[in-house]
Amino acid sequence: MCDDAGTPPPPPGVTRRGVMAATVLAGGTALTAAAAGTAAADRGMPGAGTGSGRPPRGGTLIIDGGTLLDPHTGRVTEDAVVVIEDGTVRAAGTRHATRQAAAAVRGRAATVRADGRWVLPGLVDAHVHLTTLTDAHRAVRLGATSVRSGSTPFYQDIALRELARWTPRRAPRMRAAGVFVTPRPGDTLLADPELAPLARLKDGVRTPEALRRVVEVNLARGADVIKTRANERAGSPDEDPLTQVYDREQLSATVAAARRGGATVLCHSYSEQGIHDAVLAGVASIEHGVYLGERTMHDMRRRGTFLTPTLAAMASLAADPDPVLAERGRLFLPTARRAVRRAFELGVPVAAGTDSSGGVIDPIGREIELMRAAGLPALDAIRTATTGAARLIGLERTAGRLAPGFRGDAVLVEGDPLADVSLLTAPAAVISHGFTVED
Structure with missing residues (x-):
């Protein structure tokens, strides 16, 4: 049981204390609209202060x-x-x-x-991790004018979303995910004082109360969507991406909390069972989905669950200097391609996402190229990064x-x-x- 399970969710808006923590810990790259307004007011700028002034x-x-x-x-x-x-x-x-x-x-x-x-x-990148102004600008210069965040450690995506409203030349329009709902959040607990009580949980963020708490804090800080996981990471040689970390009940608790706040959930999943549990829990999209099975594809088609395979990330993994990761990438990429092709044939909606992060931003066009190589017709490959991805991230009336x-x-x-x-x-x-x- 989470110590603060009975407490109400944090107040809406970004606390000044939370803003300062995020800015310092992110190396000064993240500055939310609230912090920007406060700083502007201190300098006597026109339209300064939160809630005043409009983007150009x-x-x-x-x-x-x-x-x-x-x-x-x-x-x-x-x-x-x-x-x-x-x-x-x-x-x-x-x-x-x-x-x-x-x-x-x-x-x-x-x-x-x-x-x-x-x-x-x-173009629309439905899965990217942008944490700096440099990365955000590169993404938009490479054609991704709208994106959905795959989470950031210290709410940088929420700050970048606001920046993009004021200077669209510098950052893509953003659907922000805030911080990752994961069993072991580590230093991400420092992103917001409201997350601090979770550090006392011996088994990490696993109970329904703890999962709900992370979702509520994300939504209170302005997240548009929620990111969680079914499996461990593929990009770490010390983790096994086929090991499941959240079961269907835990994933359902996260989805339910997100829905109460009007948000959808994207779920990092690799194993067939993990993917299946996430789909039945009601997530909006499966991220990666390497071992997606046909029974789950039928469920996804019926439910309208998207597949965001992030093929570019797997191609990059295959070229990693670490032999464990390189072998993993060489195995995953052709497996994922077959899953994408079969999912498309069965009518599962597919969206393009690069999973770019850490200063290495792949062009969203590379994901389209890999969709085409997986067997999608050229127009349908383009649709995964236009009309399809726009529909997934809730921008189908204004993007694509x-x-x-x-x-x-x-x-x-x-x-x-x-x-x-x-x-x-x-x-x-x-x-x-x-x-x-x-x-």
């Missing part, structure tokens, strides 16, 4: 020429025009169909010439397409990605919220 409007821009691909319909439009006003797409299609919208903004819009290039919506009402995010590539999806690993240009992203 998005950019007004015309993408002129180029070949437009709509992943939703598969339609290809040559010599297309995309009109973005205040960060939102107003028109996209043929030059004739967009002429009025283009004329309405012509005097104040920047223009990006796209002749000879293909134009796609900004360049259509009226969607956010003005785009990638431009030098050629036809339907013929060669590897073009998406190195976008020629990226537009985020109507602004051109610079190196």
Whole structure:
């Protein structure tokens, strides 16, 4: 029994004390909106203080020429025009169909010439660990204009989410997961004073009360989604990724706590039994899912549970200098590819996620490339990082397409990605919220 099981959840919003702890322990890279507002107020800046001021409007821009691909319909439009006003797409299609919208903004819009290039919506990375400004900027420059966090040690993703609202050129739009719901949180307990009582638990975060507490603290601090696990890590040679650490009952307790706060759960899973337990517990997505079995695939299809296989991370593991990890990667990658192909054939929704972290940010286009290599048709591989991933992370009405009402995010590539999806690993240009992203 958790010592504070009977206490109410922490108050909403970020405590100044928690902000200071996160900022110091993260090496100064994380600064939440609350801390930023306090600092601004101290300096007498306009709009300073939490709850005051609004982020600036998005950019007004015309993408002129180029070949437009709509992943939703598969339609290809040559010599297309995309009109973005205040960060939102107003028109996209043929030059004739967009002429009025283009004329309405012509005097104040920047223009990006796209002749000879293909134009796609900004890509979505459904599993990434961004903890620094440098990593966040690299992710968006490589085409990931929207992402879902796979958790961070000290709430850096929540801070980056707020930063992206103010400077979309520097960070992708973020669905934040806060801290990992895991049996042994270690130094992450220092991320928030409300987590400190959990340090007294002899067996770690395992009881329903302790699991609920971590979820409640995450939600109170502003997390959009909750990340938990069924199995140990693959990226540590001292752990066995087929060892299960949470059973179905424990996973169900986490899902129930998240749902009460209006959040979904993503679950790190490798073993067939761990995956099956997580699916039946009600998670929104299975992360990695190497040994996903066919019986569980049928359950996932019925429930609408997504598979986010993070193939790029497994490919990186295969190249690791540690022989244990390299062998693990060489075994996992082809196994995961077969699982992805069969899941797709059975109608399981699949989303792209790189699982990038620690200063090494893979382009989301690399995950698309590996989806294609796993056997998905090119358009469907692209959909895993556009319409599919957008649906998984709850942005299906604003991300994954360049259509009226969607956010003005785009990638431009030098050629036809339907013929060669590897073009998406190195976008020629990226537009985020109507602004051109610079190196």
